[in-house]
Amino acid sequence: MLEKALKGSPKYYIWVGFLLLVILGASGVYLMQLMQGLTITGMSRDVSWGFYIAQFTYLVGLAASGVMIVLPYYFHNYKKFKDLVIFGEFMAIGAVVMCLGFIVVDIGQPQRMLNVMLYPTPNSVLFWDMVVLNGYLILNVLVGWTCLECDRQNLPHPKWSKTLAYVSIVWAFSIHTVTAFLYQGLPGRHYWLTAILAARFLASAFCSGPAILLLVIMLTQKVTTFKANVEGIATLAKIITYAMIVNVFFFLLEVFTAFYSGIPGHTHSIVYLFKGLEGHAELVPFMWTAAALAVGSLCLLIPPRLRDNLKILPWSLAILVIATWIDKGLALLIGGFNPTPFDTIATYWPTGKELIISAMIYAIGALVVTVLFKVATEVKQETGASQKEAVPVEN
Amino acid sequence: MNHTRRNFLKFAGLTAAGLCVASAGGALAVSGAGSTIKDGEKALKAKRWGMVIDSKKLGTKEAIDVLAKACHSVHNVPNIPGKQNVKWIWADSYEHGFDQPNNYMEESVEKRQFALLCNHCTNAPCVRVCPTQATYKRPDGIVAMDYHRCIGCRYCMAGCPFGARSFNFMEPRLHLDLATLNKEFPTRMRGVVEKCNFCVERLAMGKQPACAEASNGAVVFGDLSDPASEVRKLLREHYTIRRRPALGTEPGVYYII
Numbered sequence: 237m238l239e240k241a242l243k244g245s246p247k248y249y250i251w252v253g254f255l256l257l258v259i260l261g262a263s264g265v266y267l268m269q270l271m272q273g274l275t276i277t278g279m280s281r282d283v284s285w286g287f288y289i290a291q292f293t294y295l296v297g298l299a300a301s302g303v304m305i306v307l308p309y310y311f312h313n314y315k316k317f318k319d320l321v322i323f324g325e326f327m328a329i330g331a332v333v334m335c336l337g338f339i340v341v342d343i344g345q346p347q348r349m350l351n352v353m354l355y356p357t358p359n360s361v362l363f364w365d366m367v368v369l370n371g372y373l374i375l376n377v378l379v380g381w382t383c384l385e386c387d388r389q390n391l392p393h394p395k396w397s398k399t400l401a402y403v404s405i406v407w408a409f410s411i412h413t414v415t416a417f418l419y420q421g422l423p424g425r426h427y428w429l430t431a432i433l434a435a436r437f438l439a440s441a442f443c444s445g446p447a448i449l450l451l452v453i454m455l456t457q458k459v460t461t462f463k464a465n466v467e468g469i470a471t472l473a474k475i476i477t478y479a480m481i482v483n484v485f486f487f488l489l490e491v492f493t494a495f496y497s498g499i500p501g502h503t504h505s506i507v508y509l510f511k512g513l514e515g516h517a518e519l520v521p522f523m524w525t526a527a528a529l530a531v532g533s534l535c536l537l538i539p540p541r542l543r544d545n546l547k548i549l550p551w552s553l554a555i556l557v558i559a560t561w562i563d564k565g566l567a568l569l570i571g572g573f574n575p576t577p578f579d580t581i582a583t584y585w586p587t588g589k590e591l592i593i594s595a596m597i598y599a600i601g602a603l604v605v606t607v608l609f610k611v612a613t614e615v616k617q618e619t620g621a622s623q624k625e626a627v628p629v630e631n
Numbered sequence: 632m633n634h635t636r637r638n639f640l641k642f643a644g645l646t647a648a649g650l651c652v653a654s655a656g657g658a659l660a661v662s663g664a665g666s667t668i669k670d671g672e673k674a675l676k677a678k679r680w681g682m683v684i685d686s687k688k689l690g691t692k693e694a695i696d697v698l699a700k701a702c703h704s705v706h707n708v709p710n711i712p713g714k715q716n717v718k719w720i721w722a723d724s725y726e727h728g729f730d731q732p733n734n735y736m737e738e739s740v741e742k743r744q745f746a747l748l749c750n751h752c753t754n755a756p757c758v759r760v761c762p763t764q765a766t767y768k769r770p771d772g773i774v775a776m777d778y779h780r781c782i783g784c785r786y787c788m789a790g791c792p793f794g795a796r797s798f799n800f801m802e803p804r805l806h807l808d809l810a811t812l813n814k815e816f817p818t819r820m821r822g823v824v825e826k827c828n829f830c831v832e833r834l835a836m837g838k839q840p841a842c843a844e845a846s847n848g849a850v851v852f853g854d855l856s857d858p859a860s861e862v863r864k865l866l867r868e869h870y871t872i873r874r875r876p877a878l879g880t881e882p883g884v885y886y887i888i
Contacts, residue, residue: 273821274783275801280714284788284798344783344798344822351763351782362762362786423756423878424792577794577875578727582714 237385240614241607247459248610255603262596265589266341274344277590282582283573285342287566287590291597292338294444294565296415297437299331299372301445303408304475310401316468319622320453322387325380326608327449328408332373334601341593361417368411375404380608388615412437419572427505427572430493436486437564443479444560446472447553452605454550460613463624470544473553477537480556484530487563505571508581513574516581519567526562529555673837677854679772680751680829681883682843683865689849690743695722698746701845702827707818709799709806717797719827720748720842730875740888746842746850749774749795749827750874750882757787757796766824772855772883773829783822792878796826855883 244252269276279286302324308314309321340346357363382397416434423429450472456462494502507513509523536552537543543552576582586594616622670676689695702708702720709717722744726732729745751774757766758774765781768774788796802821812818816832819825829852830840843850853862862885865871871885 273799273801275715277800279800281716281788281797282714282794284785339784342784344785344824345781345820348763348780348782351765351780355763355780357762357764360760360762360786362760362784366762418786419789422760422790422792423880424875425789573789577792578723579730580727 237381237388237611237615238607240611244610252603252606255599255606258599259596259603262592262599265592266596269341269589269593270346274342276587278585278587280582280584282576282578282580283570283584285569285573286584287569287586287594288338288342290565290569291594292335292342293415293437293568294561295331295334295338295601296369296412297441297560297564298445298448299328299335299369300408300412300438300441301331301449302328302376303405304442304446304479305449305472306401306408307405308471310398310405314471316465316471318468319462319464319616320468320472322380322384322612323453323456323609324449325376325383325404326612327452327605328376329373329380329608330601330605331445332369332376333604334597335369336373337597337600338594341597361414361421365411365414365418368407368414372404372407372411375400375407379404384612384615387619387621390619409438412441419568424577425572426501427568430490432486432489436483436490439479439483439486440560440564443476443483444557444564446476446479447556447560450476451550451553451557452609456609456613457624461617461623462613463622465622466546469546469549473537473543473549476553476556477534477543480530480534480537480560483560484534504575508574509567509571514581516574516583518583518585519570522562523567526559526567529559530563533559668831668835671836675834675837675839677771678856679753679854679883680834681772681853681855681862681885682829682840683851683853683862683869683871683885683887684746685849685851685865685869685887686740686743686745687887689746689846690739692722692744694849695720695744695746698842698845698850701841704811705813705830705833705841706816706828707803707807707813708825709803711801711803711806715798715800717799717803717825719797719825720746723747728874729872730877731872745886747793747795747874748842748884749829750793750880750884751827751829752883753881754879756790756792756880760786760790762786769831773831774826775828775831776825778817778819778823778825781823783824785824787824792875792880793882796824798822798824 265276277286277288305317305320305324309317340349343349352363352366379397379400383393386393386397413434416437419425419428420430420433450469453464453469457464491506494506504513508516509519510527511517512520533552533556535542536548537556542548570584573584574581689698699718699720699722703710703718706719708719711717725736725740725743725745728747751772753772755766755768755774758768761767762784763780763782765777766774766787767777783798785798788798799819799821803819807818830838830842833840838844840850840852843852851861851865853860855862857863865887866885869887871887873882873885876882
């Protein structure tokens with residue numbers, strides 16, 4: 237089926253060429269990092285994880301998001317998601333590839349990476365994260381690819397694929413729970429040391445992930461003959477709305493616990509993020525932007541009339557994505573490391589090189605998603621499933 | 632048929648033997664490459680090594696810098712300026728080192744500097760989180776590191792609540808004075824984490840840790856499990872505190888206040 241990704245419209249080639257160019261160009265900067273070390277990043281002794289690990293964390297959420305489609309389809313037999321299932325699975329593949337990419341660029345000795353498998357260490361959450369992420373990748377490749385191949389040949393899906401799909405649903409929850417456990421089990425990092433972190437991670441994943449997925453699906457509808465079930469989209473938007481409400485609610489729980497108890501360790505990180513501490517207020521504008529956008533997205537998503545308006549929906553989703561990204565892809569790490577164990581503030585800002593290397597990983601993910609979505613839409617076109625009513629335009 | 636079967640068995644036997652040799656070689660390579668220090672004849676041994684620092688005797692930055700210099704030169708710790716620095720032992724205030732703030736502190740304690748270093752915790756979070764066992768606990772309580780196994784994921788740095796760990800963001804050898812290099816101790820490579828090792832290499836040769844040796848008795852090192860040891864005597868006779876005891880890591884470094 238992969239050959240379908242080789243033929244496409246000029247626009248398709250331009251897009252793929254653009255991504256390849258970004259990957260190639262940015263890999264030069266990555267080589268520089270390999271030769272000079274992580275000193276080219278903005279990380280330091282006190283903020284020892286930065287933009288890379290933050291992106292990893294955010295993208296684990298994107299990987300887990302497909303389950304919001306797969307679960308209703310398999311567990312509740314919700315047929316209106318039928319044409320979206322494959323995109324959820326393929327998006328998960330792209331997202332996990334990016335997650336692994338961000339881990340690889342973050343570690344200081346990438347050539348020793350396999351030590352994690354050579355010396356398996358069950359007491360390290362990182363070991364389990366490696367297990368669940370790779371497992372999730374394999375599950376999605378197996379289920380997604382097999383089901384699509386069967387669709388193409390008009391065959392029923394094999395029984396084992398359904399079993400694996402069930403497994404992948406439970407697995408999806410595990411990848412983000414384990415990723416939260418990376419953080420929430422560390423003594424002395426108060427912003428992370430909270431039992432609700434895993435729940436917050438899942439809530440933010442289940443709103444931001446499907447939001448990104450829906451935006452990409454809308455884009456796919458624009459550039460291909462694929463047409464998703466309108467009711468399916470409406471249901472997904474509803475799921476996103478509920479998840480975002482839960483996400484904001486969970487965050488407010490943190491705020492209550494911190495400020496009503498008044499325990500400095502609990503309040504300091506939040507004060508640093510939203511108000512500034514010890515003369516450092518670097519993240520304050522970002523945090524209030526995130527807060528405003530989060531409220532804004534809810535105002536646009538909660539009223540059914542606004543939510544079901546397909547002209548407004550992409551904008552609502554986009555601001556939701558920005559809000560959740562600032563929360564998790566930026567503030568989570570910086571807020572976790574500040575104040576430092578010495579009760580000081582250590583500022584961190586990603587360097588240009590760090591951002592370019594991140595762009596490389598994002599471009600790799602985009603390429604994987606492009607190729608997989610191209611294959612999926614071609615197969616759907618071939619089988620006449622979920623197509624626009626008008627004569628298909630040249631693509 | 633018989634002939635080929637015998638050949639097959641021979642081949643299988645050789646392969647099995649080869650595998651054994653290979654894995655034994657691997658094990659040797661690991662122990663050779665690791666920080667597993669072989670004890671000498673005069674090696675100092677303990678059930679639980681610990682340290683008592685008399686902050687009354689060792690309370691200024693200048694005095695602590697002498698210890699830091701002794702430690703850093705013995706262990707080839709690079710001198711890197713800026714926030715990507717590497718340090719094993721350093722000076723900081725009570726306010727930064729201990730989480731028991733008091734608005735109205737005794738003046739001498741408020742102005743005092745404290746020698747901070749790895750606490751070699753009994754329940755060390757860095758050991759718990761390390762995905763490759765590059766950081767590990769020795770039976771004598773020392774939290775040691777294998778620089779050749781460390782993948783540089785820096786999970787231990789996020790896990791350590793004492794900020795005791797440093798990462799080699801850049802090539803450390805460029806920041807070492809080759810003329811004064813200690814050839815008895817390895818230099819590190821870029822991309823691995825390092826920290827105080829309680830001088831395991833010196834203990835193995837019957838020597839006290841470098842900082843204790845340079846401290847004129849202000850830093851005492853010994854076996855916490857031995858009631859007759861000097862550290863236990865000091866702990867009996869003085870009021871001591873540890874850094875962030877509420878976290879339950881059980882630090883092995885005590886401070887006389």
